Amino acid sequence: MTEEQVTKAILSYLITNGWHIVCFDFPQSGTGRVLHPYLAVGEKNKGSIIPDIVAVKGTICVFFENKDRFYFPDYEKVNYLINNDDYLKDINLLLSQYQVSDIYYGIGLPANKHSVKSQQSTHLVDFIVGVSDEMSITILYSKEQIFE
Amino acid sequence: MYRIWYSTESFADFIIDKTSLSNKEVVKKKLAESDAKAPDDFYKIPDHIRKILYLDCADIIVEKDNNPILCIEETKEAGTGHNVTQRFSRIMAALENKVPVIYIQPEGVIVKRSKYGWDNLNPFLLSVMDRASNLYNMPALFYYFPSDIEQYRANPADAPHRDKKGIVYDEESIRYAGCPDSKNISTINMLAVIDEIINLVEKYGIADYKSHLMGNRKIQEQRAFMNSEFVLKSNGRNPKAMSPATKTITVPTNYLLNYLSQHENANYSIGELLRQREETVIYQADSTFRGDPYAGNLSAIDCFMCRTGTTFEDRDCNLVLAFGEIIVDHDSETIKLVSKNHVSINDMFHQVQNSSSKNLLVKNYKELRNNEIPRYFMQVRYGSVYSKNKHIRVYSHLADAILFEDGSLWRDA
Numbered sequence: 250m251t252e253e254q255v256t257k258a259i260l261s262y263l264i265t266n267g268w269h270i271v272c273f274d275f276p277q278s279g280t281g282r283v284l285h286p287y288l289a290v291g292e293k294n295k296g297s298i299i300p301d302i303v304a305v306k307g308t309i310c311v312f313f314e315n316k317d318r319f320y321f322p323d324y325e326k327v328n329y330l331i332n333n334d335d336y337l338k339d340i341n342l343l344l345s346q347y348q349v350s351d352i353y354y355g356i357g358l359p360a361n362k363h364s365v366k367s368q369q370s371t372h373l374v375d376f377i378v379g380v381s382d383e384m385s386i387t388i389l390y391s392k393e394q395i396f397e
Numbered sequence: 398m399y400r401i402w403y404s405t406e407s408f409a410d411f412i413i414d415k416t417s418l419s420n421k422e423v424v425k426k427k428l429a430e431s432d433a434k435a436p437d438d439f440y441k442i443p444d445h446i447r448k449i450l451y452l453d454c455a456d457i458i459v460e461k462d463n464n465p466i467l468c469i470e471e472t473k474e475a476g477t478g479h480n481v482t483q484r485f486s487r488i489m490a491a492l493e494n495k496v497p498v499i500y501i502q503p504e505g506v507i508v509k510r511s512k513y514g515w516d517n518l519n520p521f522l523l524s525v526m527d528r529a530s531n532l533y534n535m536p537a538l539f540y541y542f543p544s545d546i547e548q549y550r551a552n553p554a555d556a557p558h559r560d561k562k563g564i565v566y567d568e569e570s571i572r573y574a575g576c577p578d579s580k581n582i583s584t585i586n587m588l589a590v591i592d593e594i595i596n597l598v599e600k601y602g603i604a605d606y607k608s609h610l611m612g613n614r615k616i617q618e619q620r621a622f623m624n625s626e627f628v629l630k631s632n633g634r635n636p637k638a639m640s641p642a643t644k645t646i647t648v649p650t651n652y653l654l655n656y657l658s659q660h661e662n663a664n665y666s667i668g669e670l671l672r673q674r675e676e677t678v679i680y681q682a683d684s685t686f687r688g689d690p691y692a693g694n695l696s697a698i699d700c701f702m703c704r705t706g707t708t709f710e711d712r713d714c715n716l717v718l719a720f721g722e723i724i725v726d727h728d729s730e731t732i733k734l735v736s737k738n739h740v741s742i743n744d745m746f747h748q749v750q751n752s753s754s755k756n757l758l759v760k761n762y763k764e765l766r767n768n769e770i771p772r773y774f775m776q777v778r779y780g781s782v783y784s785k786n787k788h789i790r791v792y793s794h795l796a797d798a799i800l801f802e803d804g805s806l807w808r809d810a
Contacts, residue, residue, distance in 0.1 A: 251427065251481070253405060253406050254406065257572075264544065270570075275574070276404075276405070277575075278405060279474065280473075380564060
């Protein structure tokens with residue numbers, strides 16, 4: 250399963266369940282939105298990120314980092330986003346048309362890649378969403394009832 | 398049977414579903430970019446596809462019965478300035494293998510600086526693609542990726558797709574994520590030409606369809622459109638006055654030979670290749686040692702200013718890449734190279750050395766895992782052709798010489 254297939258399966262699930270897709274990206278799609286951190290003068294584009302999915306439902310917003318495998322740096326990256334507000338200015342701009350009160354950051358991956366290491370890393374993220382070989386979705390971990 | 402090799406599955410699905418391929422027996426297969434980028438998969442790519450990837454990797458390759466019949470390249474990036482020919486190596490590689498090419502890029506992309514504006518396509522691309530078609534006697538067709546520019550040229554802030562940089566994607570956004578709007582006339586024309594090429598393949602067979610491409614009416618119409626767009630967008634400027642051609646300097650070859658003579662001694666003198674051509678075109682890349690956009694630009698400059706035929710030997714002037722600014726010294730009939738970034742030849746050597754980490758050729762048979770054996774066998778045949786990174790491949794394949802302030806590489810034959 251490719252990262253593109255993971256992202257598309259999650260997009261389908263979100264749309265079916267009433268989420269509005271703000272933006273999405275997968276390798277070479279060229280569709281993503283670049284978010285810049287607060288930077289000192291001369292640090293242009295340093296540390297920019299492109300979320301794989303940003304979706305909104307009511308007052309809740311979810312940010313996804315997706316991969317075709319377990320990739321620990323993504324869990325660290327998500328944890329950084331949860332605990333720091335470097336990107337808040339660009340995120341607020343991105344979500345300016347929505348009435349968002351809570352933002353959750355998590356992971357999308359093939360369900361069979363939610364390994365022991367992935368399970369041991371749940372404390373770093375708000376949620377983990379798995380995609381099966383049949384492209385069905387399983388909420389593997391959710392800190393709160395985000396997708397209920 | 399048709400096989401669609403793809404970088405993004407969305408675009409493969411789009412091309413299959415929206416053309417007569419939807420009525421054919423088709424399988425999809427993901428492309429592995431190179432042995433450097435995808436060592437676990439690249440050796441599984443068939444040789445006839447691998448040959449098209451020797452410089453860079455295309456987005457789509459359409460294959461019929463193990464014969465590539467069409468390459469398609471698309472981007473939504475703004476083709477401004479010298480970025481416009483960043484992907485030209487992919488076009489060249491396809492044409493060199495006698496495969497027609499379609500390239501899609503927006504006419505403009507909305508950017509916000511102090512206010513919203515359009516970053517417009519540099520028309521140099523249209524000119525060099527036409528030159529490539531003529532050179533290889535094979536279509537290299539350009540189509541606009543749909544955007545709001547035609548209706549909102551003067552007022553980009555009001556463009557309906559402003560939040561997507563003015564780019565118009567297909568409505569069925571998930572299956573065809575990132576694909577061009579299929580209702581746009583440019584996309585409709587592109588899909589019609591793909592159908593036309595498939596019809597020619599079906600009608601004349603793999604052996605003969607290519608001889609019917611350049612005379613095909615739809616292909617000629619698109620080439621005429623490209624030429625009219627070039628005239629319209631260039632405002633009378635010669636393509637030589639456009640980037641990246643503006644970063645070239647043409648010197649008598651004896652100036653280059655005098656510069657390289659520092660490497661000659663009693664036992665060695667520069668060989669015949671450089672001496673055969675009276676003039677030398679030098680492309681000045683005043684940056685750190687890297688690939689984009691310089692690798693693609695070198696290909697485009699080769700096609701536009703040096704080539705007289707289909708291989709890199711067919712040139713009427715030498716093609717040289719210089720990392721820095723060239724200063725011509727007419728009094729001494731030589732050149733000087735000044736690099737404000739102090740790019741060293743060691744930067745290139747280090748990257749080449751790093752490529753050797755992908756090399757299995759130094760291993761013994763017993764050290765190879767089973768899946769490494771066919772990869773080893775590929776490397777025995779091709780050496781490190783596919784194991785170096787993209788720009789090293791392009792520079793070393795195309796340039797007759799590469800100049801750094803502290804060293805040079807050149808070809809003797």
